[in-house]
């Protein structure tokens with residue numbers, strides 16, 4: 587199989603999702619850091635590679651793939667056998683819906699481009715911290731409710747091994763941890779976060 591190159595940023599949770607998928611699928615890859623704090627994602631060179639000007643981006647063969655969910659599903663499809671999605675169609679739909687909480691609903695609200703816009707609209711540092719904390723907490727509260735509704739008893743969101751849902755949850759919990767958000771009162775979230783943290787692929 588040809589080389590995989592991941593373009594990402596160290597503290598990007600969308601990059602983290604793809605890194606975790608690569609590790610869980612045992613895929614060897616090269617990594618190129620795009621320093622968002624230096625605005626490298628807006629450079630002409632990166633724009634030529636990725637017109638969306640965001641990370642992560644993955645190149646494989648002659649293809650450039652963007653959007654963490656599309657990348658993860660691509661990896662899952664081309665590298666069998668152990669899928670990151672459950673076999674049962676209902677659980678697959680649940681996993682995608684759960685991933686959507688983070689990828690589609692809440693992560694976009696705290697991205698650099700949004701924070702920069704808030705800075706430009708005279709939000710000060712405290713207000714920005716409060717904004718980020720609010721949306722991170724809200725996302726994890728919704729995740730907890732969804733997990734409670736499913737009455738999850740297993741070690742991971744959909745069974746005994748981690749998959750798409752756990753990847754997205756873990757990446758969001760890491761962002762929350764960086765903002766000193768306490769997760770202990772979220773029983774399911776914190777339990778699965780701890781279970782993931784005990785796996786080397788999630789830790790390193």
Ligand SMILES: N[C@@H](CCC(=O)N[C@@H](CS)C(=O)NCC(=O)O)C(=O)O
Nearest residue numbers: 598599600640641653654697698699
């Ligand atoms: N929905 C995209 C989100 C990509 C995204 O917003 N990435 C952030 C880093 S976590 C980024 O590149 N931010 C640059 C910016 O906001 O301008 C995905 O899941 O890949």
